Amino acid sequence: MRLAGKRAFVTGGRQGIGLGIVMAFLAEGANVTTCGRGPRPDDLPRDVDWWSLDVSNADDVGQISAKIGAIDLLVNNAGVQVEKTVVDSTDADWGLVMGVNARGVFNVCRAFIPSMNSGGSIINIGSISGTVADPSMALYNASKAFVHGLTRSIAVDHGPDIRCNAICPGWIETGMLDAGFDLANDPQKARSDALARHAARRFGKPADIASMAVWLASDEASFATGQLFTVDGGMTAASPLNPGLF
Template identity: 75%
Template sequence: MILQGKTALITGGRQGIGRGIVEAFLAEGADVTTCGRGARPEGLPEAVTWHSVDVADPGDVAELADAVGWLDILVNNAGVQVEKTVMDSTDADWDLVMGVNARGVFNCCRAFIPFMPSGVILNIGSISAQHADPAMALYNASKAFVHGLTRSIAVDHGPGLRCNAICPGWINTGMLEAGFDLARNPGAARADALARHPARRFGDPRDVAAMAVWLASDAAGFATGQMFTVDGGMTAASPINPGLF
């Protein structure tokens, strides 16, 4: 129960990585609030408070901050993905992806930092910010923004406030499946991707949640301004397919 007595807000806690972090924080004793677009999701533990919020809307986020108040931990997880190149991306795609992934993180940090003279902000970045996935131009760019903002918050708002980013690799969520659907041969693409993971598996939301628990805890008190990769070793390898050797 290493988060006992801590108050935490996780954005985008409906499913996937966000839901995994919600459940992990709850298990470690935190008082958990989460939010997302639409109604409260089925199966969300009764102990978790739900708010219907569009993080891309600064008015929505300001109201959320007023409702939640003092926080020990803010996890900016809400994110969306559009599978397009720059040339194929529309203004609406820009507004959606950059609105949620970039402006949404900015909105939440700006709104909640006044309620966090001490505490922890965790931003969910991505290995895609450093190693661009094909046909994911806006997503890649939005996550690069998250990494840069993470460093700035750590520098500008320490020592009381720590800010780090978690950079997941290929995690078993709907976003992963959407990525494979882009391939000419999804089955072959999946097999090749697995071969490039020294862990020989894709990640699970609980793998990211475990890192989030540690970074949110006092045990990580000297960690700030950093990007923590959780990718089963994929980006540690050279581009050569290890399955060929």
């Protein structure tokens, strides 16, 4: 029970990585509140508090923050993706992706940091896409690079009272992964090729990211701040050569 007695707020806890983190925090003894667009999911445990919230709306985020009060743990997981190049992206695409992925993280941090308990931990969900660009994902890549930079700034500006780190997932088995492969001329071949590039020889699962989040939230990570933790099964450690061909 590494998080016993801690109060946590996790954005985007409806499904995927966010739900995985909610469940892991709950199992470690935290009191968890989460949010997402739309009504409360039917499969969310009853002891998890739910708020319907669009994190890109600063006023709504501020109101929720005031109602929730002081917390110990903050996880910025809410995110969206649009599969387009720069020239194909519209103003609406910009507003959606940057609004949730960049402005949303900023809004939540700005609202919650002033009332966070001393020794608190912020965990931002970045991506390997913020360091190496996935094709036809221009806005998503850029939004995650913003998250990485903001993470470092928060750690520098608000330490030692608050630690702030980012987890940079690789290819995790969620709907976003499927949407990325659907861009390929041969999605099945693209999936097989990508799998061969993972030293772990598998794609990640939400639980893999949740395990890292639990550690960063716990006192075991008290000296870790301002860092980007890549969890990608070894994919970005490899050269461009496909190891499956050797």
